[in-house]
Amino acid sequence: MLQHEIYKIYGTDYKDMTIRILEESNLQEAVRNKAEAMGINDATQLRIGIKPNLVAPTPASFGATTHTEVVAGIIEYLQARDFNDIKIAEGSWVGDKTSDAYEFCGYKTLCENYDVPFVDAQKDGHHTVDCNGLDIEICDVVNDIDFLINVPVMKGHCQTRITCALKNMKGLIPNTEKRHFHSMGLHRPIAHLSQGIHQDFIVVDHICGDLDFEEGGNPVVRNCIMTALDPVLVDAYVCKLMGLTVEDVEYVKLAGEIGSGSTDVEHARIYDINEGNMDKEAPRDNKVLRVKYAVNEVDSCSACYASLVPALLQLEEEGLLEKLDSQIAIGQGHQGETGKIGIGKCTRNFDFCVMGCPPDTEHIYEELKKYILG
Numbered sequence: 159m160l161q162h163e164i165y166k167i168y169g170t171d172y173k174d175m176t177i178r179i180l181e182e183s184n185l186q187e188a189v190r191n192k193a194e195a196m197g198i199n200d201a202t203q204l205r206i207g208i209k210p211n212l213v214a215p216t217p218a219s220f221g222a223t224t225h226t227e228v229v230a231g232i233i234e235y236l237q238a239r240d241f242n243d244i245k246i247a248e249g250s251w252v253g254d255k256t257s258d259a260y261e262f263c264g265y266k267t268l269c270e271n272y273d274v275p276f277v278d279a280q281k282d283g284h285h286t287v288d289c290n291g292l293d294i295e296i297c298d299v300v301n302d303i304d305f306l307i308n309v310p311v312m313k314g315h316c317q318t319r320i321t322c323a324l325k326n327m328k329g330l331i332p333n334t335e336k337r338h339f340h341s342m343g344l345h346r347p348i349a350h351l352s353q354g355i356h357q358d359f360i361v362v363d364h365i366c367g368d369l370d371f372e373e374g375g376n377p378v379v380r381n382c383i384m385t386a387l388d389p390v391l392v393d394a395y396v397c398k399l400m401g402l403t404v405e406d407v408e409y410v411k412l413a414g415e416i417g418s419g420s421t422d423v424e425h426a427r428i429y430d431i432n433e434g435n436m437d438k439e440a441p442r443d444n445k446v447l448r449v450k451y452a453v454n455e456v457d458s459c460s461a462c463y464a465s466l467v468p469a470l471l472q473l474e475e476e477g478l479l480e481k482l483d484s485q486i487a488i489g490q491g492h493q494g495e496t497g498k499i500g501i502g503k504c505t506r507n508f509d510f511c512v513m514g515c516p517p518d519t520e521h522i523y524e525e526l527k528k529y530i531l532g
């Protein structure tokens with residue numbers, strides 16, 4: 159597989175599809191090339207890390223977390239070629255414990271079945287890395303990995319619009335740094351993180367990701383798996399699949415500008431292994447954009463914004479949202495400010511505040527409904 163290539167495979171037997179696409183895109187060769195670059199003769203000695211997306215304890219069918227079948231396929235492919243020093247590493251988002259997602263999403267069973275250790279990045283130590291001029295705290299497990307296989311879910315995101323290869327690396331920073339990312343506006347730190355954690359190979363779970371929300375709930379079935387070597391290129395391609403341009407997703411553009419990869423999708427070679435399926439990828443309506451006009455968001459945490467949007471969509475469906483007399487403030491950037499309506503403890507000084515950190519969707523919906531109806 160070459161740097162400007164993206165491979166795709168469609169089907170419903172996710173483990174077999176994964177093994178097939180890894181054979182076609184020659185993962186083994188990529189590991190060998192890395193070993194050679196590191197001056198290691200025996201490539202099977204490389205410490206391989208697999209980074210899935212276990213953002214929260216929800217089933218993969220909800221569209222937020224990486225299917226275990228995909229990771230099982232990667233492990234089987236590697237173990238069949240004597241790559242046995244494998245670990246899985248991940249840290250869930252701030253609102254949930256990785257240990258819950260590890261069990262609930264089937265990773266405990268997976269790790270036991272294949273005798274592969276799991277590293278909970280939320281419990282790991284961390285160290286400062288200069289990521290192209292921006293200091294970022296990165297989990298220590300990254301230093302114990304020679305070859306990193308990133309296995310993100312292709313999803314929508316209510317703040318950054320897409321999340322895939324680049325943003326999935328946020329699971330390898332401590333919770334304190336995740337909060338800090340939000341206070342820095344997400345795009346710049348995500349782009350710079352691509353310089354602090356090198357992704358060697360990407361396997362995208364594009365089976366049924368939620369194309370609106372990072373935490374899932376509205377899966378869109380595509381039954382596709384993609385592979386690539388360049389995280390920026392694959393994210394740029396995801397922008398295209400979702401009807402966006404690279405300019406629409408600032409961190410992808412920025413990651414390209416600081417040298418983490420190419421955004422040149424037009425010159426990429428997209429190879430459909432089982433051919434004839436590309437028409438399944440028609441861009442679709444983005445629900446989040448429908449209600450964005452009602453929100454004044456400044457540096458909000460993902461979990462907080464993700465709670466708000468479904469509540470607004472419900473109010474919109476009931477014809478109530480348009481009756482709001484003010485924009486809704488949300489995010490750490492509103493701390494200490496005053497105003498009319500706010501969501502979360504960061505807006506506690508507002509005249510009307512739905513408290514919580516983060517408040518849940520049901521609570522937000524009920525409180526805003528009461529406010530609107532007087």
Ligand code: SF4
Pocket residue numbers: 457458459461462488489490501502503504505514515516517
């Ligand atoms: S209130 Fe919301 S934005 Fe503020 S810290 Fe809590 S979760 Fe984050």
